[in-house]
Amino acid sequence: MTYRIDRSYDWNYDNGPVFDGPFPDLPATPQKDFLGLKVNSRLGIAAGLLLNSRWIEVYGRLGFDILTYKTVRNRYRKCYGLPNWVTIEQDDQIDPGRLDEAQRARTGPPPDLRAVTSSVSFGMPSKAPEEWMPDVARARAALRPGQVLIVSVVASPEPGGDVSQMIGEFGELAAMAREAGAQVVEGNLSCPNVCTAEGDIFLDAALSGKIAEAMHKGADGLPVLLKLGHFADSATIAQVLRAVDGKASGVVMVNGISRRVVDGDGLPVFGEGRELSGILGHGIHGFSLDNVKTAVDIVSSDKLSLDIIAVGGVSGVEDAAHYFDAGAAAVMMGSAPMFDPALAVTLKQARPDW
Numbered sequence: 458m459t460y461r462i463d464r465s466y467d468w469n470y471d472n473g474p475v476f477d478g479p480f481p482d483l484p485a486t487p488q489k490d491f492l493g494l495k496v497n498s499r500l501g502i503a504a505g506l507l508l509n510s511r512w513i514e515v516y517g518r519l520g521f522d523i524l525t526y527k528t529v530r531n532r533y534r535k536c537y538g539l540p541n542w543v544t545i546e547q548d549d550q551i552d553p554g555r556l557d558e559a560q561r562a563r564t565g566p567p568p569d570l571r572a573v574t575s576s577v578s579f580g581m582p583s584k585a586p587e588e589w590m591p592d593v594a595r596a597r598a599a600l601r602p603g604q605v606l607i608v609s610v611v612a613s614p615e616p617g618g619d620v621s622q623m624i625g626e627f628g629e630l631a632a633m634a635r636e637a638g639a640q641v642v643e644g645n646l647s648c649p650n651v652c653t654a655e656g657d658i659f660l661d662a663a664l665s666g667k668i669a670e671a672m673h674k675g676a677d678g679l680p681v682l683l684k685l686g687h688f689a690d691s692a693t694i695a696q697v698l699r700a701v702d703g704k705a706s707g708v709v710m711v712n713g714i715s716r717r718v719v720d721g722d723g724l725p726v727f728g729e730g731r732e733l734s735g736i737l738g739h740g741i742h743g744f745s746l747d748n749v750k751t752a753v754d755i756v757s758s759d760k761l762s763l764d765i766i767a768v769g770g771v772s773g774v775e776d777a778a779h780y781f782d783a784g785a786a787a788v789m790m791g792s793a794p795m796f797d798p799a800l801a802v803t804l805k806q807a808r809p810d811w
């Protein structure tokens with residue numbers, strides 16, 4: 458495991474990733490296109506695991522070709538205290554409709570490291586721009602040929618703050634990410650572990666459209682992606698996709714699902730005030746795939762020019778195949794590459810065409 462879940466985010470930022478090597482020989486793969494950029498594969502890591510340029514460099518050397526720099530803000534934001542990441546007792550698929558259902562954290566190690574369901578609660582920490590902007594430049598310089606750097610950004614609205622200010626902040630952050638060296642800018646409109654409205658922006662089609670427009674201007678020619686969460690119905694997916702079409706180049710979906718996570722005594726495992734956290738990995742694959750399939754159908758029927766980039770529960774060849782077969786333009790992995798750093802090599806060996 459490359460991220461020490463028993464240590465703080467700052468420890469992992471300063472010392473990670475924990476990887477003793479050796480680095481694998483990467484399978485040769487034919488060149489492909491991703492948002493107009495040339496890539497070795499359309500396999501990547503979603504916003505989260507890659508805390509800074511060192512993480513980007515190591516996972517690039519492990520063969521992941523689309524690398525997302527963990528979400529940053531226009532100001533410093535402290536991380537929530539430990540624990541930040543726990544594994545969940547969940548062997549089958551989570552029913553997204555069962556909002557009342559609590560998930561139980563595991564006490565021992567998960568039985569199968571290739572099919573882990575886990576939960577994170579970080580609160581979207583960020584270094585100050587004075588720190589992350591030069592580090593994004595280092596991350597860009599560390600890329601190998603055929604690799605692409607996405608930088609994920611999020612606005613930091615004050616409670617009761619002005620919506621137009623938040624929209625403007627997304628635009629400014631897109632410009633900052635571009636200036637720092639991003640090749641693609643991603644706006645995070647969905648964070649299942651923040652306890653404010655910033656986690657639910659993606660459900661508001663009009664607001665998502667305005668953010669896409671502001672980011673499009675700020676990114677000044679770079680492709681813009683929007684990170685979306687789980688949708689309970691296809692009508693809302695259609696509204697959101699129509700609202701962002703022509704401004705964003707694509708959407709990344711889905712960003713886990715918010716649930717209560719409890720310990721063996723039924724108490725919130727992340728502590729008081731952090732009852733809800735994002736569930737990721739194996740258990741979310743089924744409903745993430747449903748959302749992706751619906752989105753691909755809407756893009757096709759409405760003739761939208763959006764790429765659907767899939768994420769959610771990919772820990773092996775079969776999971777990635779589900780998404781590519783559904784029409785995803787790329788497949789991203791959030792948590793599995795931490796448990797299985799050789800995952801990109803496994804996927805490329807099986808399917809050099811991905």
Ligand SMILES: Cc1cc2nc3c(=O)[nH]c(=O)nc-3n(C[C@H](O)[C@H](O)[C@H](O)COP(=O)(O)O)c2cc1C
Nearest residue numbers: 503504505528645712737738769770771790791792
């Ligand atoms: C340690 C960790 C931190 C994360 N932080 C972010 C984040 O800052 N921004 C974001 O958009 N998603 C974040 N995510 C969510 C992932 O991008 C992804 O949507 C989620 O893990 C589902 O993918 P998976 O099932 O492959 O894990 C994080 C995930 C992990 C594992």
